[in-house]
Amino acid sequence: MADQHRPDADAGALAPTPPTATSPDPGAEAAADAQALEDRGSNRSQRPTSAAFLEFVADRWGPRPAGPTGPLPSASWAAARRERLSRLFPGERLVVPAGPLRTRSNDTDYRFRPHSAFAHLTGLGTDQEPDAVLVLHPVDDGHEAVLYFRPMAGRDTEEFFADSRYGEFWVGARPTLADLEVLTGIATAALDELAAALAKDVGEDGVQLRVVPGADDVVTAQVDEVRGEVQDREARDAELAEALSELRLIKDAYEVEQMRAAVAATAEGFARVVRNLRRAVEHERGERVIEATFDGHAREAGNAVGYETIAAAGDHATTLHWIRNDGRVRAGEMVLVDAGVEVESLYTADITRTLPVEGTFTEVQRRVYQAVLDAADAAFAVARPGNRFRDVHAAAMEVIAARLAAWGLLPGTAEESLDPEGQFHRRWMVHGTSHHLGLDVHDCAQARRELYLDAVLEPGMVFTIEPGLYFKAEDLAVPEELRGIGVRIEDDVLITVDGNENLSAALPRRPDDVEAWMRGLLEG
The missing domain is CATH 3.40.350.10 (Creatinase/prolidase N-terminal domain)
Incomplete structure (x- = not known):
């Protein structure tokens, strides 16, 4: 609602009358009424300041609602x-x-x-x-x-x-x-x-x-x-x-409970996104439809999103942190959705699914998707107590390098690429496979290297497993059929006494399961 007053009028005062022949000099008045810059924002409120008002506004209020009777669960x-x-x-x-x-x-x-x-x-x-x-x-x-x-x-x-x-x-x-x-x-x-x-x-x-x-x-x-x-x-x-x-590297039971709630709410948000894909295709900024769908759900189900939602369709999926989300969502392409609900306690999920827009993968899309899924499964296999955090990434990279070598994309063998002096496969996956998760989406970021990257995995740790492959549209080092395809699969993992638990397993991961899940939502 616009305020009908001069922006430089004193708070609570009526607008001054125009000067007359008998009025004091306007310049002198302005100097006398000079208002500090930092105080001018209050002009819009036209706040009353009379003693009568101050007495009246403080009078005749009932008691406030009773305060809390017990502690927070936390x-x-x-x-x-x-x-x-x-x-x-x-x-x-x-x-x-x-x-x-x-x-x-x-x-x-x-x-x-x-x-x-x-x-x-x-x-x-x-x-x-x-x-x-x-x-x-x-x-x-x-x-x-x-x-x-x-x-x-x-x-x-x-x-x-x-x-x-x-x-x-x-x-x-x-x-x-x-x-x-x-x-x-x-x-x-x-x-x-x-x-x-x-x-x-x-x-x-x-x-x-x-x-x-x-x-x-x-x-x-x-x-x-x-x-x-x-x-x-x-x-x-x-x-x-x-x-x-x-202090946050090992989650206590309350924190794990909050992480479960965040993941469950996030899974519901992904289902809403799928139900809204047809509208996204029809909209000139379909990525915004996906973003708005998930972000609205996050406010309904929790506190907010835990980070800016990535809704990256087509070639945009090859930009790792694509949050502009202003592109079209086209039939026949895939859309990479990286999103997480932050619950009221401020714990957040962080999940990525790469979805065929019409619910069915093409042969090429499925091939890339399966390579990423195999890398994720290899990482899950070593995410267990006694192994090191860095082992999770190494396991995923072995699969990525082998698959790229089999496709003829590396300048040498997979073994040569995995050597620290090679690393050619990292052209198509420049990020790490995992990060700790909790109150921050990249939790525990100030921890020492020996307690993070080089740490032995312990029960209570929660982190992501998120390999990907990203073939940019202008990448001449790959066949044309791969250009413009970006795939990431990200799950939230709890280390347990005897292995791990995929907290986000309720969201399908295998391509056949993804297609069946989407079909049920799109036809429902």
């Missing part, structure tokens, strides 16, 4: 994670911000998502709680956790009706200190107490601080002001980020 699990972190940094103050709201354009913000380390250690998901900071204060037997955040303002405050970022009239009621303490089991305090709390007992021989780098620049500046020019402070903060990432 609370006890988050407490155990904090305990594990505490043992790594005895005697130090650990600062884990949720992060601030981020400006999308002018005075509108992106939907808030807390930093994954904050979500992991507090159990809070969805859009809770911008600007909040979890601090682990050192005590004799470990750490005491305190959650500092901006509590709900009273109805007698200007924030209540006037603050478009935090006000209850604008964004709804925020929790009270007591509410979050009940939900998380963590002691709470107002955000304006944070600075003093950070500085407590800090000195040359006192408490040392670490803060998660990049999470919140304002909080980092507060920490830096307190600790001063501490030697190697960036390295110390990096060690905290590393530890927080490695």
